[in-house]
Amino acid sequence: MNAAATGREILIHRDKDELAQATAARLITRIADAQAAHGTASAVLTGGRNGNALLAAVAASGDRDRIDWSRLDLWWGDERFLPENDPERNHTQAREVLLDTAPLDPARVHVMPPSDGPYAGDPEAAAEAYATELAAAAGPDSAERVPAFDVLLLGVGPDTHVASLFPEHPALRETERTVVGVHGAPKPPPTRLSLTLPAIRAAREVWLLAAGEDKAGAVACALAGSGELQAPAAAVCGRSRTLWLLDEAAASRLPATT
């Protein structure tokens, strides 16, 4: 499935705070709607500055209890392969801004394995374990071997990376596995775990987040029709919706007609 073929929506908010607050309201509604429609909801979290700002805005929202936290499955799009509780882990940061204060069912919080657990020193085995967990949640009839996530969040890096899929990196070429170990990432730490493009594209909705002037080049490049290997953010899409959520600074290099 080509990202451009599904169409994209672009929403531009005034600044990063407005982006975080508006997206928090949108996310709460998306999750509450999914729970109303099919009992539970599933969301894939992202790390990074915009992802953490969004979770902090959810934590601060007066509407946060519209979500039935006990019926929400949380997954991660990528993780830094570091020891449990390392401050640089996406999971640790998500706990600090939101998860530790939300009445989640621990069995529904699907954390990517740390580097000091049973998969110490073996990111490939850790990736395989997470893929097995995803496949179990998807059920035996799923061709994609991942659940049909209600919403999958992706921060866009200044180099156009999403999850831990970096430009021209081998993980971007993966067509079979749903989770891979990433080695030699250009952004520290070099060893990571990431969902692959097929896993990301199985989501019902994919939301890309970018705020700040340092993201303007990446946003312009990805939305200008760059190749998928050159601009991973250009390669992702949701089955029913692909939403780019920007602030004015990140959108500042888009052509006026976008």
Ligand SMILES: O=C1O[C@H](COP(=O)(O)O)[C@@H](O)[C@H](O)[C@H]1O
């Ligand atoms: O390392 C990562 O970076 C990206 C983007 O982070 P940002 O701070 O530039 O917004 C993030 O989406 C990804 O989950 C994370 O592991």
